[in-house]
Amino acid sequence: MATVLEQVHAALRLKSRALDDNEITPLIEACKADLRMHGVRRVDETDPLIARAIVLYCKAYFGYDDQGERWQACYDGLRDSMELSGDYREEDV
Template sequence: MAADTTLTEKMRAALRISSTSAKITEEIEDCIEACKADLKNDGVKRVDENDALIIRAITLYCKAEFGYQNNAEKFRNSYDTLKMRLSMSQEYNTVPDMSETDTTGGESGAENG
């Protein structure tokens, strides 16, 4: 599925790309989807396209992939650092809609005596 149009337009602006050609739009959307897959692959389970840190990660990823201002390595390092922090953050590395009644972990609060 293609990336959200709003996110695509945010990346177009971040990359300073004025062209709206279908090929460039497709490349931007592919880059967004690749970033989301990369984040999920490294343990970021909450990839909300409206979250400021996720948008920042996608922006850094796209700038690295497009070689924005010949600073691809700088943007890749910034992306990797943010991705690591997101993957270590409980807010981003846990499934958001987990049921609180799930007792498969066996934690009931009772002590064995």
């Protein structure tokens, strides 16, 4: 399975790793912080829904295309669903 960074690269259609440290990785970390701020406590990058949320967040904020608002709405919906789900409200022990 591809790492979340690889998934973001594929979704943004990036071939170079030049932006990883200054752009992509900070976006991934910002997404994880946003998820936690909204009540998602189990933020595991290997979870398919968490990985999808990160990809959507990056597409919204990276400037991937002129559809940032669309990607943001998709992210918000997924994040809110996870926030309400008991599966994501408690950290794994």
